[in-house]
Amino acid sequence: MSEGKIVSIHSFRGGTGKSNVTANLAAQVAMTGKRVGVVDTDIQSPGIHVLFGLDDAKMGKTMNDFLHGKATIREIGFSIGENTGGGEGRSKLAGKNLFLFPSSIRGREISQILREGIDFNLLNEGMQTTISEFDLDYLFIDTHPGLNEETLLSIATSDVLIIILRPDNQDLQGTSVTVDVARSLDVPNLFLLVNKALPKYDFAEIKTTIEAQFQAPVTSVLPLSFDLAENASIDLFSLRYPDHEWSKALRNVVDFVLNAK
Amino acid sequence: MPGVFDRLDKEIKDKQKEGGISPLDLAELSPAFRKIMRLMLRELQMSYPRLCEVVEAMPEKDRLTRAELDSALSSLTEQFWLIRIGENEKAIYKVNLKRKAGSTLASGIWSSLDAKLKGKPAKNEE
Numbered sequence: 001m002s003e004g005k006i007v008s009i010h011s012f013r014g015g016t017g018k019s020n021v022t023a024n025l026a027a028q029v030a031m032t033g034k035r036v037g038v039v040d041t042d043i044q045s046p047g048i049h050v051l052f053g054l055d056d057a058k059m060g061k062t063m064n065d066f067l068h069g070k071a072t073i074r075e076i077g078f079s080i081g082e083n084t085g086g087g088e089g090r091s092k093l094a095g096k097n098l099f100l101f102p103s104s105i106r107g108r109e110i111s112q113i114l115r116e117g118i119d120f121n122l123l124n125e126g127m128q129t130t131i132s133e134f135d136l137d138y139l140f141i142d143t144h145p146g147l148n149e150e151t152l153l154s155i156a157t158s159d160v161l162i163i164i165l166r167p168d169n170q171d172l173q174g175t176s177v178t179v180d181v182a183r184s185l186d187v188p189n190l191f192l193l194v195n196k197a198l199p200k201y202d203f204a205e206i207k208t209t210i211e212a213q214f215q216a217p218v219t220s221v222l223p224l225s226f227d228l229a230e231n232a233s234i235d236l237f238s239l240r241y242p243d244h245e246w247s248k249a250l251r252n253v254v255d256f257v258l259n260a261k
Numbered sequence: 262m263p264g265v266f267d268r269l270d271k272e273i274k275d276k277q278k279e280g281g282i283s284p285l286d287l288a289e290l291s292p293a294f295r296k297i298m299r300l301m302l303r304e305l306q307m308s309y310p311r312l313c314e315v316v317e318a319m320p321e322k323d324r325l326t327r328a329e330l331d332s333a334l335s336s337l338t339e340q341f342w343l344i345r346i347g348e349n350e351k352a353i354y355k356v357n358l359k360r361k362a363g364s365t366l367a368s369g370i371w372s373s374l375d376a377k378l379k380g381k382p383a384k385n386e387e
Contacts, residue, residue: 108375116363117360117361117362117363118361120358120359120361121356121357121360124356128304149285152288153284153287156284156287181288184289185287
């Protein structure tokens with residue numbers, strides 16, 4: 001098996017902060033000196049590129065081009081370390097090895113995928129090739145919320161799966177479905193991450209309760225933060241405000257990723 | 262005149278059209294089959310001797326005997342979930358995933374959506 005590890009970030013429901021966590025976590029791992037890639041497999045509703053300062057005008061070739069045989073993986077990889085896009089937080093990534101493999105935000109290209117379907121042999125080949133072509137230590141996969149075929153494929157090929165949930169009963173029920181599926185796919189490292197916890201709650205108690213319910217480690221409990229909401233995805237919050245409670249809690253997750261076997 | 266690689270590529274593509282495993286099926290596989298499919302998904306393609314090597318290097322609790330491996334490979338190949346090129350020691354195996362089906366909505370819906378989107382080209386589109 002190739003040396004680089006695949007880390008899938010998933011949530012059963014939308015609005016959990018999945019893309020924000022994925023982008024910040026990938027950036028934090030890149031800051032440790034590792035070579036890191038981020039693939040946006042949320043082809044129906046891509047969004048993670050915004051956190052890395054890309055818009056339609058700056059975006060070159062995309063995963064959609066790869067899936068239609070119009071581009072190679074080498075052509076899609078966008079070096080964030082060489083194009084930090086100006087944000088105060090992102091500028092700290094200058095010279096780091098962090099590459100984004102974005103999905104298209106053009107309406108016609110999204111509708112083409114929905115209409116024609118996806119060649120999964122090619123999608124899987126693309127994900128594995130990013131690791132070898134870019135000599136990655138870690139490849140983060142930002143998935144579409146809920147369970148669909150792309151998500152199952154990314155879970156099935158992952159070394160590490162991080163399931164994000166809010167302390168909310170709808171999320172808890174949905175997460176149990178995802179945990180069952182992940183266990184049936186033999187994912188070697190299954191972790192949970194609680195996001196948007198109200199600060200008035202006892203975070204240690206949340207952690208203990210959820211770990212007992214799912215029999216899986218909770219890597220961190222991140223607070224619901226108005227400061228993060230105010231950031232509005234214009235920058236990588238944990239790099240811009242490294243001393244903020246949310247950023248400190250996020251950095252707890254880095255060790256779980258780096259120490260995963 | 263097509264070379265040997267072109268012919269092999271065509272052979273693989275022809276076989277891929279004959280079926281494939283969907284990501285949904287992966288969760289339903291037996292533990293032995295799933296181990297092989299997970300391995301193949303990561304490696305994309307492997308020769309038979311390399312597969313034997315990797316299986317032998319697995320932790321004892323996960324290891325398959327040669328007979329179990331051969332039987333699993335044979336069954337996975339029959340179902341076109343793996344594609345085999347060549348025979349015996351020279352065989353190369355490649356995973357075969359079923360294509361995700363496109364939308365079943367009436368084609369008229371997509372034509373009108375396309376027409377509307379064409380009216381609003383993105384900034385850097387031709």
